[in-house]
Amino acid sequence: MTKLLDDLAGHYSSIINGLGEDTDREGLQDTPMRAAKAMQFLTQGYQQSLSDLVNNAVFESAMDEMVVVQDIELYSMCEHHMLPFIGKCHIAYLPQGRVLGLSKFARIVDMYARRLQIQENLTRQIAEAIEEVTNAKGVAVVIEAQHMCMMMRGVEKQNSRMKTSMMLGQFRKSQATRTEFLNLIGNNR
Ligand SMILES: Nc1nc2c(ncn2[C@@H]2O[C@H](COP(=O)(O)OP(=O)(O)OP(=O)(O)O)[C@@H](O)[C@H]2O)c(=O)[nH]1
Ligand SMILES: [Zn+2]
Structure with missing residues (x-):
């Protein structure tokens, strides 16, 4: 697990808690990490380059x-x-x-x-x-x-x-x- 992903998951925990929700309840326990992975996927374009992609x-x-x-x-x-x-x-x-x-x-x-x-x-x-x-x-x-x-x-x-x-x-x-x-x-x- 990368540090970036851990950091992102930590931020998502803060957001969820900030919304008044409980990150310890069953349905939300894995949500910060899931959300972090989803956001990493949705922004993966920053990690790509045109020349690698065109190959x-x-x-x-x-x-x-x-x-x-x-x-x-x-x-x-x-x-x-x-x-x-x-x-x-x-x-x-x-x-x-x-x-x-x-x-x-x-x-x-x-x-x-x-x-x-x-x-x-x-x-x-x-x-x-x-x-x-x-x-x-x-x-x-x-x-x-x-x-x-x-x-x-x-x-x-x-x-x-x-x-x-x-x-x-x-x-x-x-x-x-x-x-x-x-x-x-x-x-x-
Ligand atoms: N031109 C353009 N505007 C966008 C795009 N995506 C979102 N916006 C607009 O960005 C603007 C941000 O305006 P703000 O007044 O700073 O934010 P806001 O108070 O959330 O604005 P509202 O959406 O009108 O409630 C809004 O008019 C959005 O509709 C986009 O791809 N292109
Ligand atoms: Zn918008």
């Missing part, structure tokens, strides 16, 4: 048309309340000589999602990472998500969704390229 899975290819990977599910934690936000990420890029291994898109999404985030920065970081590893002519990322801090508390709105987009290179320059991407993912959702 050289970038392949030569003459493909130079748009590639879209859509509906990648996403679980992140808002940095303001440390409550989850949950949604989908859609990614497109225009390769120029190199394509990225398909699973790596999801791994890149998870690496940045498993940190304390705001949706706007998450969107930008994913786009910039894909640009960096592929050297693509353009990268587009759209995220649509629901924020528990808006639903379970605060303004308590259950049906609002936040959509963010980041367009780099050709997607930023060309309206036609952007429109093609938005049509492919179904921009009426």
Whole structure:
């Protein structure tokens, strides 16, 4: 058991006691350590690096048309309340000589999602990472998500969704390229 995990579990004990609960009662005895492990999992993106994660899975290819990977599910934690936000990420890029291994898109999404985030920065970081590893002519990322801090508390709105987009290179320059991407993912959702 690492010191970090022990420390986190100690903090969770304080929180639980601070809420007026009893960490010695049966149902809560193992909760501080469980919660610590869960939080460590949900923030494991801090321990990862782009190059380790991509693991050289970038392949030569003459493909130079748009590639879209859509509906990648996403679980992140808002940095303001440390409550989850949950949604989908859609990614497109225009390769120029190199394509990225398909699973790596999801791994890149998870690496940045498993940190304390705001949706706007998450969107930008994913786009910039894909640009960096592929050297693509353009990268587009759209995220649509629901924020528990808006639903379970605060303004308590259950049906609002936040959509963010980041367009780099050709997607930023060309309206036609952007429109093609938005049509492919179904921009009426
Ligand atoms: N732009 C953006 N805002 C976010 C995100 N996640 C949470 N927020 C917002 O961060 C803001 C924090 O506002 P504060 O007034 O400091 O905190 P608060 O009193 O808890 O705000 P309420 O949620 O309005 O009750 C809120 O408006 C949240 O909705 C995000 O990913 N992007
Ligand atoms: Zn929040």
